Amino acid sequence: MYSWESDHVQSRQDKREAILATALRLFADRGFVGTPTSLISKEAGVATGTLFFYFKTKEDLIDDLYKRIKAEAAQALCRGLKMEKTGKGKLRRLGNNAVTWGMRNPEKKKFLEMFAHSPFVSAGAQEEGMSHFIFLKDIIHDGIQEGVIRDMDPALLFCMMAAAINGLVSRASVVKDPMERDRIIAEGLDFVWNGMKT
Amino acid sequence: MYSWESDHVQSRQDKREAILATALRLFADRGFVGTPTSLISKEAGVATGTLFFYFKTKEDLIDDLYKRIKAEAAQALCRGLKMEKTGKGKLRRLGNNAVTWGMRNPEKKKFLEMFAHSPFVSAGAQEEGMSHFIFLKDIIHDGIQEGVIRDMDPALLFCMMAAAINGLVSRASVVKDPMERDRIIAEGLDFVWNGMKT
DNA sequence: TCCAGAATTGACTAGTCAGTCAAATATTCT
DNA sequence: AGAATATTTGACTGACTAGTCAATTCTGGA
Numbered sequence: 406m407y408s409w410e411s412d413h414v415q416s417r418q419d420k421r422e423a424i425l426a427t428a429l430r431l432f433a434d435r436g437f438v439g440t441p442t443s444l445i446s447k448e449a450g451v452a453t454g455t456l457f458f459y460f461k462t463k464e465d466l467i468d469d470l471y472k473r474i475k476a477e478a479a480q481a482l483c484r485g486l487k488m489e490k491t492g493k494g495k496l497r498r499l500g501n502n503a504v505t506w507g508m509r510n511p512e513k514k515k516f517l518e519m520f521a522h523s524p525f526v527s528a529g530a531q532e533e534g535m536s537h538f539i540f541l542k543d544i545i546h547d548g549i550q551e552g553v554i555r556d557m558d559p560a561l562l563f564c565m566m567a568a569a570i571n572g573l574v575s576r577a578s579v580v581k582d583p584m585e586r587d588r589i590i591a592e593g594l595d596f597v598w599n600g601m602k603t
Numbered sequence: 604m605y606s607w608e609s610d611h612v613q614s615r616q617d618k619r620e621a622i623l624a625t626a627l628r629l630f631a632d633r634g635f636v637g638t639p640t641s642l643i644s645k646e647a648g649v650a651t652g653t654l655f656f657y658f659k660t661k662e663d664l665i666d667d668l669y670k671r672i673k674a675e676a677a678q679a680l681c682r683g684l685k686m687e688k689t690g691k692g693k694l695r696r697l698g699n700n701a702v703t704w705g706m707r708n709p710e711k712k713k714f715l716e717m718f719a720h721s722p723f724v725s726a727g728a729q730e731e732g733m734s735h736f737i738f739l740k741d742i743i744h745d746g747i748q749e750g751v752i753r754d755m756d757p758a759l760l761f762c763m764m765a766a767a768i769n770g771l772v773s774r775a776s777v778v779k780d781p782m783e784r785d786r787i788i789a790e791g792l793d794f795v796w797n798g799m800k801t
Numbered sequence: 802t803c804c805a806g807a808a809t810t811g812a813c814t815a816g817t818c819a820g821t822c823a824a825a826t827a828t829t830c831t
Numbered sequence: 832a833g834a835a836t837a838t839t840t841g842a843c844t845g846a847c848t849a850g851t852c853a854a855t856t857c858t859g860g861a
Contacts, residue, residue, distance in 0.1 A: 420839085436722035438636040441818055452840040457820060522720045524634035557790040564770040565794050572766025576759045592755040596763050600798035618808085639848060650810040655850060 421459045423449045425473070428466055433512040437467060437523060468530040471520050474513045479537035481506040492548035496601075499544065500570060500594045507574035508590075514574065554601050562601055569597050619657045621647045623671070626664055631710040635665060635721060666728040669718050672711045677735035679704040690746035694799075697742065698768060698792045705772035706788075712772065752799050760799055767795050 427449035431440040442463050446456045460466040482502045489495045507514045520526060545562055548554035554562070573593035580586040625647035629638045640661050644654045658664040680700045687693040705712045718724060743760055746752035752760070771791035778784040 434722065439722055442820080443818070453819090454821080454841065455839055458838070461820095463819065519720055519722075522716055524632065524637055524717075555790075555793075557794070558774070558787050561771070561774045561787050561791055562794075564774040565767050565791060568766040568770025568773075569763050569798070572762040573759070575766075576756070576762040589756050589759050592753075593759055593763060595753075596755070596760075596798040599800075600767070600794040602797075640850080641848070651849090652811070652851080653809055656808065659850095661849065 420449070420451050420455060424451065424456055424459060424466070425470060429470055429474075429512055429516060432467070432470070432519070433515040436519060437525075442466075464525070464527065467520070468527055470516065471530050472533055474516060475534040476537055478506060478510075478513070478517070482538075483540070491553070492544065492551040493553045493602075495544050496548055496554070497594070497598065499541070500566075500597055503570045504574055504577070504590055504594065507570070508577060511578060514571075518571070548601075552603060555603050557601075565600065566597060569593075569600070573597075618647070618649050618653060622649065622654055622657060622664070623668060627668055627672075627710055627714060630665070630668070630717070631713040634717060635723075640664075662723075662725065665718070666725055668714065669728050670731055672714060673732040674735055676704060676708075676711070676715070680736075681738070689751070690742065690749040691751045691800075693742050694746055694752070695792070695796065697739070698764075698795055701768045702772055702775070702788055702792065705768070706775060709776060716769070746799075750801060753801050755799075763798070764795060767791075767798070771795075 424445060428440070428445050431445055431448065442456055443453055445466075446453045449456075456466070460469065482499060484498075484502050486495055486498055486502075489498050541563060542559055545554065545559045549556055549559070570593075573590065573596075577586050577589050577593065580589055622643060626638070626643050629643055629646065640654055641651055643664075644651045647654075654664070658667065680697060682700050684693055684696055684700075687696050739761060740757055743752065743757045747754055747757070768791075771788065771794075775784050775787050775791065778787055
């Protein structure tokens with residue numbers, strides 16, 4: 406079968422993408438260790454050797470996914486941030502963006518969670534992942550300067566914000582009714598906001 | 604060598620405890636899958652067969668640890684709770700207890716975290732684990748009745764409180780200076796409290 | 802002391818999985 | 832076209848691991 410004969414046209418480089426997409430799906434519901442590379446390649450429609458042609462090791466594949474998702478998440482957090490002039494506005498927008506992204510990308514969120522709690526994480530990837538989020542420190546810092554945020558340890562604020570929003574998304578994800586879900590998201594964001602405002 | 608000759612007197616039933624303690628330590632820093640049963644038995648000073656004499660499978664061992672730690676954590680959360688008369692007092696005490704326990708038992712905290720994010724968790728253990736925490740729902744409910752807590756979804760409040768405190772402990776754990784650490788804990792608890800109070 | 806059952810041992814098994822490699826196929830360049 | 836290079840394949844290997852089991856040792860009671 407030649408690609409120009411197929412319904413599923415797949416250029417050669419797309420195999421790499423197919424592997425990444427399949428890996429994400431499988432990792433999210435079976436975990437890193439519960440997902441053999443053989444299964445990834447099978448579900449992606451490639452041979453085992455092909456997977457190792459594109460990724461030197463399984464860990465490389467995981468790290469690659471991590472960096473990619475982390476970068477995408479950082480980008481999503483920034484959506485519309487420039488338009489907000491006040492620190493308060495920026496922070497509110499940030500929270501909204503975070504929740505929206507988490508709700509829309511459950512597999513990616515799960516992956517990031519698993520990665521963070523996994524003991525076999527390459528320190529390098531961990532570090533590069535965080536580098537995308539430096540701008541958050543600035544926003545928090547500005548908020549404190551403006552006096553709209555309580556003067557607390559910025560790293561603590563960052564940790565607690567992230568954790569609380571994570572909890573919020575987990576809770577909101579199990580609520581089926583869209584109206585109720587929106588109400589819960591609003592309540593959750595209020596929780597975060599009240600926690601940090603002066 | 605007979606036990607009465609040894610400096611490390613170890614009655615027969617203590618092997619079970621030795622296995623559990625060793626497993627906790629190893630799981631906490633290598634993860635479930637990164638810790639072979641052979642290593643657990645070796646470090647606990649027993650034969651491989653002995654481990655499987657006390658625990659039918661590796662998963663049984665993990666579940667057992669989980670139930671035990673969960674029960675202990677629930678107990679720790681309750682310390683001094685009876686003495687508090689108001690909902691506000693109870694909730695403040697609760698937060699303090701949670702942080703204190705998390706800081707004092709990093710391995711157990713890590714274990715619970717890993718367990719929660721592990722995809723191969725027995726639903727039974729998960730359920731029994733939660734059963735120890737039903738009393739929290741009541742406290743939250745009382746707080747809302749009293750009017751000291753904002754009227755929001757109790758499950759959401761529970762999720763976010765747990766997540767935020769978890770984030771707080773993570774952050775506080777990396778701070779070496781005791782004074783600064785105490786300040787951060789106080790700030791963190793304020794965050795949680797401000798998030799939920801009316 | 803002797804026995805029955807509980808506890809303990811560690812060599813062994815059966816299976817799994819990450820990663821290799823030589824051969825085959827496709828693509829690009831001249 | 833034909834050579835050179837890039838990609839793809841899947842059978843295979845070597846390492847590792849959960850769990851077994853027959854044999855041995857320990858323990859408490861008669």
